[in-house]
Amino acid sequence: MIMQVRTACTSILVGKKASADGSIMIGRNEDSKAAWPKHLVVHPETNAQTSPTFTSKATGLTLTLPKRALKYTATPEWTDEFGLFEEDGINSAGVAMSATESAYANARVLAADPFVEDGIIEEAMVTVVLPYITSAKAGVRRLGQIVEEFGTGEANGILFADHDEAWYMEIATGHHWVAARIPDDSYAVVANQLAIQEVNPESADFLYDAGLFDFAADHQLWQPGTPFNFRQIFGTSTEFDRIYNTPRVWDGQRRLTPSQTRTPLDSDLPFIVKPDQPLFIDDVTGVLSSHYQETPYDPTTNGPEAHRFRPISLAKTQESHVLQLRDNRPQPIADIHWLALGVSAESQYVPFFSGMTEVPESYQTGELPADLTSAYWQYKLTGVLVDAHYRHFAKSLTDLQKATHQALLQLIAETDDASRGLDPAGLAVLANEASAKAAALSLSVYHDYTMQILAESTDYSPLNFNTDANL
Incomplete structure (x- = not known):
């Protein structure tokens, strides 16, 4: 067996007023290997007498965990030889998490704050965060605290949601991160790029590490008094982005907001967008199953541009999920873990109620x-x-x-x-x-x-x- 390497994913987050039924939805394709089985599990609630510890098989990071762990669903690897990679799930407090959307930071910021070899990475994030949080914002803060204290070995985006709001968190360097609340009437599609744009430190819609602004100013990455555009300061804008990443964002946005006139090569696609119509679950799964249908870029055709851009759904999708949090229903059936095993475009999104105790x-x-x-x-x-x-x-x-x-x-x-x-x-x-x-x-x-x-x-x-x- 060869150690699994994260290569690419595509994510979507939908606010409650952007959906047709008032539910909040977050979803992602987990892309890495064309043949690498995934399982669905339910972890029961546990109450330990002493604080348990967790040690990552991937990096060796050891964390002391809270005594109480909530029940939660997850989709781990078929083998734990290289770590758990639980990826996504919903806990019994009605909080959803999906981790991670792999990203790229630029050389300038990584030179100033390099990755930490024995820090936290995707492999462990759901396992050490989701069972211990009761809100989306608490999830951001818990993971952020771990990153600040122990560091991370990779740049990532993490999705959180509860019944009130959805948050997107981006970890760019060894210790620096930011998170943005998705407006209720909007959605976001993210594809392997740092996506969050202007950060307002005075707004309750943003969270960030304590040293973020000082770090950027001290290393001449940002001039205080000017807009703090996280994507521009920490991210990348390269030919690779315009072939591999931005076309997927364009594909999602052209499906949900067709009134918007843009191209796959646009480097300034907005992070936050309002849909032209209220969104249903099949609109969200449609984005995650998309491969540029009805465009010249569809790889299932024989046109001259059929393989020009990397599609959202592709052969290396191991599983795709949408975590739907619905109101006005009793908790055991309110939240649905939609799961499509294998290639999302050729599979079926199956609903699993998060209150289940058996898989x-x-x-x-x-x-x-x-x-x-x-x-x-x-x-x-x-x-x-x-x-x-x-x-x-x-x-x-x-x-x-x-x-x-x-x-x-x-x-x-x-x-x-x-x-x-x-x-x-x-x-x-x-x-x-x-x-x-x-x-x-x-x-x-x-x-x-x-x-x-x-x-x-x-x-x-x-x-x-x-x-x-x-x-």
């Missing part, structure tokens, strides 16, 4: 080599068979995804109705049953579809020939 077995398994008892490998098999004859199967796959999404939305509505009058124990049972039903429904549909396209694919062999029907 379907197929989502707990999956290793190398492949094993079709695993949900991860079932969705990957479907994608591989579609890829072999993409133009032939693309429409039938899209039709399948839409029909399955409709059935899953109906299941959520039925679950909401069934929750009325239930006590906490009954709600937990309902969350387990509904999550299991959603997983089984989607897997059954994809199994049948996989068998269908397997049979059809047999006649597309290069060894085929127009034979005489009588022979």
